Amino acid sequence: MKQESKHRSQEQHQLSHSQRSTAREFASAEELLRHDAAQTQVPPVIAERLTQSIAKLPQQPRSWWQRWLKR
């Protein structure tokens, strides 16, 4: 456990050092990725394309996923 803590500490130091230029501090790779994900926006064109694709699908029974979603 001590060794693992030491490794994490070294990793955090490396991350902190390399991030000084961005003036941001992240405790771990996951925290950095979570920040990155939060900044990412899904292009609105995907929902538009999806709407068009779904509209072209053959009519499906209404109850199957309505029933699932409303459980």
Place this chain on the structure above:
Amino acid sequence: MDSCVNEPATAATAAPNPLRSLPDGAEFAALYEEHSKAVYYLALRFLADPQKAEDVTHDVFLKVYRKLGEFRGESSLRTWLYRITINHCQNLKQSWSNRNIVTTADDTVWNTTAAPAESPLRALETKELGERIQKTLEALTEEYRLLLLLVADEELSYDEVAALTEQTADAVRGKLHRARKAFAVHFAKTA
């Protein structure tokens, strides 16, 4: 690809979701709004190609729309979505590999569009960070990249990450330790 970088920051939040215009669209639109960012982000950072990430996100949700009735609820919906996304991404990568295609998108495509409330200075910082994160992830093995991206999602447990990557939770913990270390080393090199 530029649309991903230069899209007006408010476009995503200002426009109503067109999925709501479909019959039964409200529920599906809500599902899309809750999970599309997770699917898109995983595809974006895993494939390193914004256009392909768009295609994957579209295809995943189209499949979900058609197959939701087959979802048995044995895993969380998020896990199910990730499983479809990972399979789709891996199939794409396999087809690129089979055709010996190397992605040649320029550096600007790694950028992340700034959130609406950010100042220009903050946006610049975000852009730089997005580029560095993408370069760092590309320097990792596919397994480490996927593990870090999945573990970064706080909605997933270690057991769920283990199931998605077809290994034990203990194996995930062990590899994650090495993945974090590799990430830190490569991230430092991008400075």
